[in-house]
Amino acid sequence: MKWDDDSFQSNVVAMSNILKRLSYMDFPECTQEALHYLSRCLRKEAGSIPGLGGGGEDYAVEVSRDFIHFARSPKRLTAIQELQLLEILCSYIAEQRETERNAVFGIMFHGEPALLKVNLLTKIVSMAMSIRCTPVLDCTALWMQEQGCDSEPVRCMAKSMVNDYCQLFPGVIPTFHALPSISPLFACNFIAAVTSLYPCNSIDDIPPETLVEHVTNWISSDSNLCSMSMHPPSGVGNYRMFTYHASSPFPGLTNWCVKGPVLCLKATDNNNKNCWGESASSCTNSGSITGGAGSGGGGGGSTSKPHQQLFSRLQLGVLQSLLASHAANGIHSNGTSNNGANNTPTTTGSGSSTPNASNTADDPFTAADLKKTSQELIEICNRLGLSPDDETYLCSVERLGQIIQVALASATLRARPAQLTEILQLLPANRLLKLMKVHQNSYPAM
Amino acid sequence: MAAATANNAEPGPVNFTSQDILNEVRHFLRGTTYDGKVNRESLAKSALFLLRTLPAARHAVLEHMCHIFDEAVMLHVKNLDTRPGHTPGATDENLHSLEPVIQDACSVLLNFIKSNPVAWAPIISAWSLGLLGHISTKYAEHRSLPHSSSLNEVLQLWMTCPPTKTLMEVATDCFAAMVGNTPDVCVDALLEASVQYSPHFDWVVAHIGSCFPTTIITRVLMCGLKDFCAHRNNRSGGMQMTSDKKIPKLASVVGILGHLASKHSHNIRKSLMNLFQDSFQPGANMMSLPTVPFLLQLASMSPMLLQILTTDLIKILSPSVLNKLHDQFVPWKSANKSEFDNFLQLVVHLIIKSDVGAYQVIGFLLDSASPATPTQSDAMEEETCHPEVQQVCKYLLNHLCSELQKFVYLKQDNKVIEVPLLASLSKCQASLTGDYLQSTGQRSEWYLKFLTCIALYGPGKGASEILGVLVTEAKNTTQLTRFLQVQKEVELGDVNILQLTMSHLVDSLQTKSQREINRLHLLRNLLHLIQWEKNLPRQGSGFCRSYLSISIHEHYETFLQHLNHSDLSVCAMCLKLLIAVGLPPVISSALLTKACSILTALFYRILHLTDGMKSLRLIRLCHSCYDIFCNVRVAQSMCVQFLLEECLASENAALFGSKVDIALDWQNDLNKNVSLLDQNQEMGLSLPLPRSHSRVFHAGIIGQGLKPKPFQPPLSKEQISRNRQSLLDVLWTCSYRRIPFRTDSRDNSSLYIPGADRISSSLSRQIANVLVSQLTPDMLYNGPAWPDEEFIRVTVERDLWVWKKFEDNPVLWDILDNFAKSSSVLFYCSPLLRSLVSTLMNYYESCRVKNACNAPKHLAAACKVINYMRKSNLLSPPLCYIGELLPVVKSYELYLLLQTVWRYMKENPPVNNLDHQKKVCDPKFSTVIRSVLHTNIAQMGPMYKRFFDSLPISTSPNTTVTLATTTSSVSSSAPLSSTTATTSTSPTAPPATTSPTSPEKMIVDK
Known part of the structure; x- marks a missing residue:
């Protein structure tokens, strides 16, 4: 009500046209009309001289708030009307050209993440995923990057997706399986969001098995998927300058690979509410995990536990992605190779001098991430009462070592020797780690 | 179609593309938003398709289903309305077309629940509960539906309605799926729905609750507790909310438990107790702290739960548990004082409201406030309450007392306030009172207050x-x-x-x-x-x-009756009580009569005792009691009468050494079983003799053997004398009274000697009447006047009768002796004296023994009689002293002396109230005495002065002459008689000739 007074006093004349007109319409029509108006605004702006546009944009924001989100409407939309709204929005966004699409999406969803906005967006994304609406997913990926993959709205959205596609309808919807092919950027950001949603710090934080399966499949099938967010999004920027948080999925995936097995061990022991219990309860507790994991960095050894096997595959995928990322970086930075120990990752990092310098400053890995992971692993093991000799524990340590080593080797990790030493000293002794300690001077540039 | 959609739920994913989905979405939207264009079956089909394939459409499809169910229920209800009118129309068809749709939808939902319960059950259960709530609220007011007051009816109705029944099945399945893993979630949903659709939703809760009683009860409690905690934390953080609206879920918790109570009260009980006990588990967390406040809050909302608390919880609350509770509460109390106080207030309030187990609650509080007595302290050493717990209990008790007093005194203004606690306590007030008696110290003060409240509360x-x-x-x-x-x-x-x-x-x-x-x-x-x-102190000191x-x-009679109690100690105690209380100021004569007779009966019962000390003690009590009774004149006379009558009764006579004549007991004869046949046979054999003189002899009755001799029951001499003494004492007490002025003024004898007890004239007549009527065979000749001497012949049988009475009951002598002091008594008793004297005269006249002392029995009797007459002033000196002569005189002389007495009495007929009249003895009567003295001057010399000292002999010469003649005649006859007495064998011969002569002479002289 208060808002009404203000608006009427300030822009009574200008606003009265469109808002009033729309307010007399019923639901589907008013939204459709509002979308037309948005398109008109964009076209007008595109055609005119920037800065002299004259207020149209402001109404675009208000129109979107009132007739797309229905934030001011006293009557909520019913679920069926909402479905209709989703259908309209998806169709509309799909029809737009890429630049306009991003702009419209920006008007609708960027900015302050209000609850209504996020809820609607979540539903749109879910819908879009089902009906293979790539444009919507691409736009959403940008939105995710704007918000940051570990921000609350994004996590909320991700949780809702996980709930829809991994828990309510596991394996029913083919599109989720094929997500990387529909929108690789979305898939990458989705992985990052999901790994921050399930940080694997306690039994309650374990990701659902289906989700891990999907993620594993995704990164195994496409090694470059994880590096998608590292690259600049194309076709942005001409409508509004977003600040991108290029969040990499690697630290989260490392968490999963390292801490997941330990927690799953406990979860299956307890046979608690987690969905991991179902598949693992039938398995015997005899584990030749180290053998399986150590034999070839995962890749389906002879472990009898399906979920341990799954984590091994995930580990393999992560390692491959790291290598692929290096390769990709190499492409971007004029062919720096990955086989020379003397090559300086620093140069690779700073050398990737793409025009968008804002996001390449972010590395997929930092030493702090790894330190945090190792500390958390130790803490979990202490809490669960695992001895340093425990097979799963050792396996996890070994996996962490592998990731560090591959990251170092692929120059995706930049760490000073002191940092590295610190991490290595935290972890219990291991053949691989010993080797790394011995050879850490062989990365002199760090 | 239904089967098809249901079956391809699983293999579904392969068969569609994204475009299919989009098409279905559009189809569905067309059907739902622009209705009428799409037929119902295909709409339902696309809805189910979307439900299975498009997560985002979930809500929309479920909403669509809501509409379908709603429509179905509406049709059903309409059907109910029209059914009486028999107009099956379009509604029926619609209903039939909806049924398969509903069935399909439900089968899909059930499939979801089955395949993925963890994810789907919460969603579907929330949906189904919400829909159920919506529907039941919407149609609650419908006229064909019963009002929600009768839960069973409502349940019946909805379960016969197919759509709701199906929904209910779905909801129940959800519950079944969730109860194992996440019971909290489902119960939470149930509670929320219950809050939202409050009265109309009850049937759902009742149905689900009865399907999973244990879980529902436990979980409902847990949810309530959680909610309670949350609200408490809110409250303590923010402002104080109004207490009514603070915890909405609690009401529905209570409601649900109320529904389940009828069938699952045992489970509820168990769950409550488990909840309580869980709060003491070592791993208990923050949740455990408010368990007790929560339970109390619940109890405050439902009497049924309160009852469980008062009965079961109290049993658990041992000192150790209390100490644990205390440990839990310490931080809370220090953190939030006012809340803790409120909590205590609630406790008090609940105690007042509790009715079952109130006694245990009070006992528990008291035990906790002031724990076991030191005698049991060894056993209870480790189980004593913390001092602070005791303090709290004391606080509670004091508070409770003051609250109760408030109620009770409010009630005095004719406003009846129901206090269940008091009502319940008054049922076991007897044991409470017993506890009060056993209690000490502060406990007794509390008991006192409780009992006072109970007393004032009850009707x-x-x-x-x-x-x-x-x-x-x-x-x-x-x-x-x-x-x-x-x-x-x-x-x-x-x-x-x-x-x-x-x-x-x-x-x-x-x-x-x-x-x-x-x-x-x-x-x-x-x-x-x-x-x-x-x-x-009777007055003053403000003590009222x-x-x-x-x-x-007011209840004198009842206490009187206790004097008849078989236990003598009871009698004694009662006697003491009666003595202490005294006679009521106003008492009916009937009651008085009863009192006297009961007391007398008791008195004689006591005399039967052989234990001397005991009987003496009791007799003393009786004595005091008689003393009190006899202050009333009516009672006095009755007492005396009863005493006298009773002492001669056959069952008591033996007490005083009397002989009991068994032969006179005709009862024996009657009680004997007499066979008529025997009698008849006897008749045939012998001469039938009536019981007549010819048959009855001294020795007995013919045919019955020798008459048994009268025998004396074997009582010790001491006892007999004791008994006699007791009786005489009592008689004395009863009869000799200080006559108060009032009666005195009316009395003829105006002489009143202060300090002396005397028998009133009316009483003396009474006494004498009793004695006379008891001791004489008939009422003839009972006048006080003494007839002519010759008349003895006529009354000989009667005199013998009296004599025998005295002989058999020696106590009579004592009684007479007792009353001899009172001339009026003896005046009225003169028939008895007369009979005795005449019997003695008859005896001694014909006595063959020489000296009177050879017939000791008669001599003693004679002495006594003379003595009594002397005491009562019937005889004047010197005649009254002859008793001293009797033991030494001859029989005949004794006869003469008695004859003189008789004559004297005849001439000086006894008058009432002789007490202080000086009767002068005519000199002619002293003649015989003088001659007797002369005759036996050897022995009686010293006594002579006593007889004739004060008598002025010389004043009348003719008397001396007559005296001389009589003495001579006597002296002449005396040796004669003495000689004849020793020699003669026939008793009658010489004295018979002489004895009549001398009196005759005297008469002639006169």
């Missing part, structure tokens, strides 16, 4: 019962003071309490069969109280209370 009878128990059960004086305390308190509210108590006690005394109370105890306690009361003695007076 009148309670108070008297409490006091009754107190006075009955008190074992010592300190316990007895409890009675006075309670009485004092209760009297403030009920003035008549003492009277009521007494009538209650009397009731219990009178009903023998029901419950034997300790009468002795009760009577003793009453006695103590009366004694205490007597010592009270009703007197027990007055109440006892």
Whole structure:
């Protein structure tokens, strides 16, 4: 009500046209009309001289708030009307050209993440995923990057997706399986969001098995998927300058690979509410995990536990992605190779001098991430009462070592020797780690 | 179609593309938003398709299903309405077309639940519960539906409605799926729905609850607890909210438990207790702290739960548990003082409201406030409450007491306030009172307050019962003071309490069969109280209370009856009580008669005792009692009469050494079984003889053998003498009274000697009448005047009768002796004296023994008779002294002396009230004495002076002459007689000739 007074006093004349007109319409029509108006605004702006546009944009924001989100409407939309709204929005966004699409999406969803906005967006994304609406997913990926993959709205959205596609309808919807092919950027950001949603710090934080399966499949099938967010999004920027948080999925995936097995061990022991219990309860507790994991960095050894096997595959995928990322970086930075120990990752990092310098400053890995992971692993093991000799524990340590080593080797990790030493000293002794300690001077540039 | 969609739920994913989905979405939207264009079956089909394939469409499809169900229910309800009119129309068809749709939808939902319960069950359960709530609220007001008051009816109705029944199945399946893993979630949903659709949703809760009683109860409690905690934290963080609206879920928790209580009260009980006990588990967290407040909050909302708490929880609350609770509460209390106080208030409130197990609650509180007595401290060493717990309990008790008092005194203004606690306590007030008696220190103060409240609360009878128990059960004086305390308190509210108590006690005394109370105890306690009361300052000191003695007076008869009690100690106690109380100021003569007769009966019962000391003690009591009774004249005469009558009764006579004549017992004869046949046979054999003189002989009755001799029961001499003495004492006490002025002024004898006891004239007549009527065979010749000497011949049989009475009952002599002092008594008794004298005269006239002392029995009798006559002034000197001569005179002389007495009596007929009249003996009567003295001057020389010292002999010469003649005649005849007595064998011959002559002579002289 208060808002009404203000608006009427300030822009009574200008606003009265469109808002009033729309307010007399019923639901589907008013939204459709509002979308037309948005398109008109964009076209007008595109055609005119920037800065002299004259207020149209402001109404675009208000129109979107009132007739797309229905934030001011006293009557909520019913679920069926909402479905209709989703259908309209998806169709509309799909029809737009890429630049306009991003702009419209920006008007609708960027900015302050209000609850209504996020809820609607979540539903749109879910819908879009089902009906293979790539444009919507691409736009959403940008939105995710704007918000940051570990921000609350994004996590909320991700949780809702996980709930829809991994828990309510596991394996029913083919599109989720094929997500990387529909929108690789979305898939990458989705992985990052999901790994921050399930940080694997306690039994309650374990990701659902289906989700891990999907993620594993995704990164195994496409090694470059994880590096998608590292690259600049194309076709942005001409409508509004977003600040991108290029969040990499690697630290989260490392968490999963390292801490997941330990927690799953406990979860299956307890046979608690987690969905991991179902598949693992039938398995015997005899584990030749180290053998399986150590034999070839995962890749389906002879472990009898399906979920341990799954984590091994995930580990393999992560390692491959790291290598692929290096390769990709190499492409971007004029062919720096990955086989020379003397090559300086620093140069690779700073050398990737793409025009968008804002996001390449972010590395997929930092030493702090790894330190945090190792500390958390130790803490979990202490809490669960695992001895340093425990097979799963050792396996996890070994996996962490592998990731560090591959990251170092692929120059995706930049760490000073002191940092590295610190991490290595935290972890219990291991053949691989010993080797790394011995050879850490062989990365002199760090 | 239904089967098809249901079956391809699983293999579904392969068969569609994204475009299919989009098409279905559009189809569905077309059907739902622009209705009428799409037929119902295909719409339902696309809805189910979307449900299975498009997560985002989930809500929309479920909403669509809501509409379908709603429509179905509406049709069903309409059908119910129209059914009476028999107009099956379009509604039926619609209903039939909807049914498969509903079935399909439900089968899909059930499939979801089955395949992925963890994810789907919460969603579907929330949906189904919401829909159920919506539908039941929407159609609750419909006229064809019963009002929600009768839960069973509502349940019945909805379960016969196919759509709701299906929904209910879905909801139940969800519950079944979730109950194992996440019961909290489902119960939470249920509770929320229950809050939202409050009264109309009850049937759902009831149905689900009865499907999973254990889980639902436990979980409902847990949810309630959680909610309670949350609200509490909110409250403590923010502002104080109004208490009514703070916890909405709690009401529905109580409601649900209420529904389930009828069938699963055992489970509820168990769950509540588990909840409580879980809060003490070592791993208990923040949740455990408010468990007790939560339970109490629940209890405050439902009497049923309160009942469980009061019965079961109290049992668990041992000192150790209390200490644990205390440990839990310490931080809370220090953190939030006011809340803790509120909590305690709630406790008090609940205690007041509790009705079942109230006694246990009070006992528990008392035990906790002041734990076991030191005698048991060894066993309970480790189980004592923390001092602070005790403090809290004390606080609770004090608070409770003051609250109760508030209620009770409010009630005095004719406003009845229901206090369940008091109502319940009044049922077990007897045991409470018993506890009160046993209690010490502060406990007793609390008990006192409780009992006072109970007494004042109840409808009148309670108070008297409490006091009754107190006075009955008190074992010592300190316990007895409890009675006075309670009485004092209760009297403030009920003035008549003492009277009521007494009538209650009397009731219990009178009903023998029901419950034997300790009468002795009760009577003793009453006695103590009366004694205490007597010592009270009668006036002043502002001490105002009703007197027990007055109440006892009102029930005098009952206490009197206890004198008949078989236990003599009871009798004694009662006697003491009656003595202490005294006679009522106003008493009916009937009651008085009863009192006297009962007392007399008791007296004789006591005399039967062989234990000397005991009987003496008791006799003393009787004595005092008689003393009190005899202050009333009617009672006095009755007492004396009863005493005298009873002492001659056959069962008592033996007590005084009397002989019992068994042969006279005709009862024996009658009781014998007489066979008529025998009698007839006897008739044939022998001559039938009637019981007549010819058959009855001295030795017995013919045919019955020798008459048994009268025998004397084997009583020791001491006992007999003791008994006699007792009787005489009592008689003395009863009869010799200080006659008060009032009666005296009316009395003829105006002489009143202060300090001396005397028998009033009316009483003396009474006494004499009794004696005379008891001892004489008939009423003839019972006048006081002595007839002519010759008349002895006529009355010989009667005289012998009297004589025999005296002979058989020696106590009669004592009685006469007792009354001999009173001339009026002996005046009225003169027929007896006459008979005795005449018998003696007859005896001695014809006596063959020479000296009178050779017939000791008769001599003693003669001495006594003369003595009595002397004492009572019937004889004047010197005639009255002849008793001293009798032991040494000859038989015949004795006869002469008696004859003189007779003559004297004839001439000086006895007059009433001779007490202080100086009768002068005519000199002619002293002649015989003189001659006897002369005759036996050797022995009687020293006595002579006594007889004739003061008598002026020389004043009348003719008397001396006559004296001389008589002495001569006597002296002449005396040796004669003495010689004849020794020699002659026939008793009649010489004295018979002489003896009549001399009196004749005297008469002639005269």
